Amino acid sequence: MTVLGSMQLLAQSDDTAIGERLNAALAEVEARFSAELISDLPCVNSLVGHVERYRGKMMRPTLVLLSGMACSGSKESLNDSHLVVATVTEMVHMATLVHDDILDEAQVRRGGGTINHLRGNEAAVMLGDYLISHAYHLCSSLDSNSPSRAIAQTTNTVCEGELLQLANRGNADLDERTYFEIIRRKTGSLCGMCCQLGAEFSDATDAVAQCMYQYGENLGIAFQIIDDLLDLIGAEQTVGKTLGKDLQKGKLTLPLIHCLGHSDAKTRQRLIKLLTPNGDNGAGHEQTGNGHDLEQRRAQEVRDLIRGDGSMQYANQWADRLIAQAKAAVGVLEVSPTRELLLAMADAVLTRKF
Amino acid sequence: MTVLGSMQLLAQSDDTAIGERLNAALAEVEARFSAELISDLPCVNSLVGHVERYRGKMMRPTLVLLSGMACSGSKESLNDSHLVVATVTEMVHMATLVHDDILDEAQVRRGGGTINHLRGNEAAVMLGDYLISHAYHLCSSLDSNSPSRAIAQTTNTVCEGELLQLANRGNADLDERTYFEIIRRKTGSLCGMCCQLGAEFSDATDAVAQCMYQYGENLGIAFQIIDDLLDLIGAEQTVGKTLGKDLQKGKLTLPLIHCLGHSDAKTRQRLIKLLTPNGDNGAGHEQTGNGHDLEQRRAQEVRDLIRGDGSMQYANQWADRLIAQAKAAVGVLEVSPTRELLLAMADAVLTRKF
Numbered sequence: 001m002t003v004l005g006s007m008q009l010l011a012q013s014d015d016t017a018i019g020e021r022l023n024a025a026l027a028e029v030e031a032r033f034s035a036e037l038i039s040d041l042p043c044v045n046s047l048v049g050h051v052e053r054y055r056g057k058m059m060r061p062t063l064v065l066l067s068g069m070a071c072s073g074s075k076e077s078l079n080d081s082h083l084v085v086a087t088v089t090e091m092v093h094m095a096t097l098v099h100d101d102i103l104d105e106a107q108v109r110r111g112g113g114t115i116n117h118l119r120g121n122e123a124a125v126m127l128g129d130y131l132i133s134h135a136y137h138l139c140s141s142l143d144s145n146s147p148s149r150a151i152a153q154t155t156n157t158v159c160e161g162e163l164l165q166l167a168n169r170g171n172a173d174l175d176e177r178t179y180f181e182i183i184r185r186k187t188g189s190l191c192g193m194c195c196q197l198g199a200e201f202s203d204a205t206d207a208v209a210q211c212m213y214q215y216g217e218n219l220g221i222a223f224q225i226i227d228d229l230l231d232l233i234g235a236e237q238t239v240g241k242t243l244g245k246d247l248q249k250g251k252l253t254l255p256l257i258h259c260l261g262h263s264d265a266k267t268r269q270r271l272i273k274l275l276t277p278n279g280d281n282g283a284g285h286e287q288t289g290n291g292h293d294l295e296q297r298r299a300q301e302v303r304d305l306i307r308g309d310g311s312m313q314y315a316n317q318w319a320d321r322l323i324a325q326a327k328a329a330v331g332v333l334e335v336s337p338t339r340e341l342l343l344a345m346a347d348a349v350l351t352r353k354f
Numbered sequence: 355m356t357v358l359g360s361m362q363l364l365a366q367s368d369d370t371a372i373g374e375r376l377n378a379a380l381a382e383v384e385a386r387f388s389a390e391l392i393s394d395l396p397c398v399n400s401l402v403g404h405v406e407r408y409r410g411k412m413m414r415p416t417l418v419l420l421s422g423m424a425c426s427g428s429k430e431s432l433n434d435s436h437l438v439v440a441t442v443t444e445m446v447h448m449a450t451l452v453h454d455d456i457l458d459e460a461q462v463r464r465g466g467g468t469i470n471h472l473r474g475n476e477a478a479v480m481l482g483d484y485l486i487s488h489a490y491h492l493c494s495s496l497d498s499n500s501p502s503r504a505i506a507q508t509t510n511t512v513c514e515g516e517l518l519q520l521a522n523r524g525n526a527d528l529d530e531r532t533y534f535e536i537i538r539r540k541t542g543s544l545c546g547m548c549c550q551l552g553a554e555f556s557d558a559t560d561a562v563a564q565c566m567y568q569y570g571e572n573l574g575i576a577f578q579i580i581d582d583l584l585d586l587i588g589a590e591q592t593v594g595k596t597l598g599k600d601l602q603k604g605k606l607t608l609p610l611i612h613c614l615g616h617s618d619a620k621t622r623q624r625l626i627k628l629l630t631p632n633g634d635n636g637a638g639h640e641q642t643g644n645g646h647d648l649e650q651r652r653a654q655e656v657r658d659l660i661r662g663d664g665s666m667q668y669a670n671q672w673a674d675r676l677i678a679q680a681k682a683a684v685g686v687l688e689v690s691p692t693r694e695l696l697l698a699m700a701d702a703v704l705t706r707k708f
Contacts, residue, residue, distance in 0.1 A: 041514055102475060122520055123517070125482075126513055126517050127517075129482075129516075130510070133486075133509040133510050133512075133513055136509075137506035137509075140502035140503040141499075141503065145494050145499045148499065153491055155483075156487050156491055159487055162480045162483075163398050163401060163477070163480050163484065164397060166397075
């Protein structure tokens with residue numbers, strides 16, 4: 001997927017040299033990723049092999065690398081710290097995906113079986129822990145402690161976002177403010193830190209590093225809104241992971257929050273019933289594996305209910321606004337091919353179908 | 355439990371001043387532990403509140419502190435790094451307990467409901483992640499990166515131990531070598547690192563720091579052997595956590611491995627049947643909550659089978675040998691009240707009933 005991801009950027013880039021340098025750096029990140037996870041225990045290596053299935057768009061490493069190149073002046077160069085932290089951010093992201101599959105009981109992720117589905121929840125918990133442990137291990141190989149501190153601060157925030165989301169399962173009164181607080185912490189914070197550290201490793205000023213954080217955070221939040229939309233209306237084959245999971249677990253996302261706030265009492269009551277299977281979340285556990293058709297029908301009815309009233313458009317407008325803010329933040333940088341790639345990457349968040 | 359734990363040491367100490375200084379340091383560790391975990395989100399703080407129930411003997415912080423005092427010469431003093439890393443090791447240990455409860459589906463831990471039992475597996479996964487994230491966050495507040503590197507290296511090893519154990523679920527042919535490899539990584543490595551870092555922060559020589567690692571590793575392995583024995587033959591009220599869980603999940607421990615290797619074919623076949631409920635591990639998932647009486651009867655039959663043939667004694671002899679090695683390693687230190695406490699702590703591992 002890496003090459004695909006980069007090719008898409010390349011297609012939008014006027015400078016193939018930059019695109020090729022980005023590809024080379026991403027390949028180096030993949031090599032360091034694999035090298036870091038090697039164990040002397042065959043059973044560990046075989047489990048880690050499953051992680052390959054999770055390899056996706058490498059968005060976070062790309063954010064570190066492009067931010068680093070864009071902030072390093074005309075040479076648009078990278079150093080070892082960029083490559084280390086780019087690898088660390090992908091490892092952190094992988095760990096959250098593995099543990100999210102326990103959270104969400106997803107049966108399919110990226111078109112492959114999930115760890116918990118293939119090996120059970122216990123293996124998924126331990127594999128996620130193994131990934132996060134190696135992420136911190138790799139990060140602490142840098143001379144300075146401050147990237148480790150920044151990454152740990154960010155994972156603190158990501159966990160808080162996940163816990164806030166969990167605390168609001170099946171809460172039909174979830175407001176927009178809380179929804180944005182959840183996705184800012186869960187997704188925005190890591191994307192923001194990717195760009196900030198990329199800038200800092202290129203000796204950017206604090207002001208520029210802060211703008212880069214804003215770029216990454218807004219891009220990440222918009223990415224999550226689109227991700228939530230795809231979970232609701234996307235085609236499973238295209239997205240390559242089980243959809244309708246947010247509904248199944250009573251997770252309210254932006255279009256639903258908007259619809260609940262703007263629909264008549266009858267529609268609202270029907271939606272609330274659809275959003276709270278068996279009236280509690282715990283029931284979700286026993287449901288795993290069965291009732292897939294039931295879930296699909298439920299998802300379809302929810303889609304039909306919200307399609308009418310412009311809630312999808314409302315969510316898309318929010319994503320548009322956040323991407324505009326992300327692009328504005330990049331205005332602090334000198335014009336360069338990598339700055340163009342950062343802008344193109346922001347636009348790509350809005351147009352992605354997967 | 356901290357005070358109790360320290361009072362036990364005090365009772366064995368000739369020097370109450372040292373005991374009081376240890377108590378004061380452990381109280382400071384508890385204060386830093388709580389301070390590190392405070393969030394601006396009430397839902398996070400309420401979940402973290404459950405962790406208090408896990409608070410136990412504070413063995414790992416005590417190892418850091420006593421090792422630091424014993425290696426600092428006649429003043430037997432501690433510095434900030436000792437307190438930070440003592441707090442970090444307890445946080446790491448808490449995270450593994452929370453995630454182990456998902457692994458082991460334990461319904462009771464330390465006399466209180468487990469997180470997964472009270473709030474579901476998803477909350478337990480995220481709370482464990484929150485704890486481990488804050489452990490690395492706190493550790494990276496030190497000036498040097500090397501403690502962070504050492505702790506992450508250790509958590510890599512702990513995860514490998516858990517995964518090796520998982521890979522050998524229900525494996526009736528598990529040999530002693532592999533069993534020791536599992537508990538060395540799972541329990542020995544963190545206890546060893548506690549003592550090594552405690553020594554290093556007191557400017558001990560590499561040779562002394564390595565002896566302290568040997569002390570902690572051997573103590574930790576012996577502790578795990580006794581822990582496994584208590585799971586098999588202990589009284590639930592005294593130990594304060596659900597017992598017989600190893601059996602329920604097809605986890606072979608030392609007395610069982612010895613018995614399987616030394617009993618007649620008929621006993622062996624019966625034991626194997628008892629160790630593999632429904633012939634596979636996955637079944638364990640659905641069994642949660644029910645079949646508790648069945649499990650108790652199964653545990654009783656296993657106890658009766660192995661009581662006869664000296665397998666318990668065999669495991670106890672191994673623990674004795676490891677504790678003797680741990681105490682020998684401490685011989686490198688000058689005689690001091692804290693060295694006496696390290697020796698007393700090693701002996702306490704053999705006599706504990708909880």
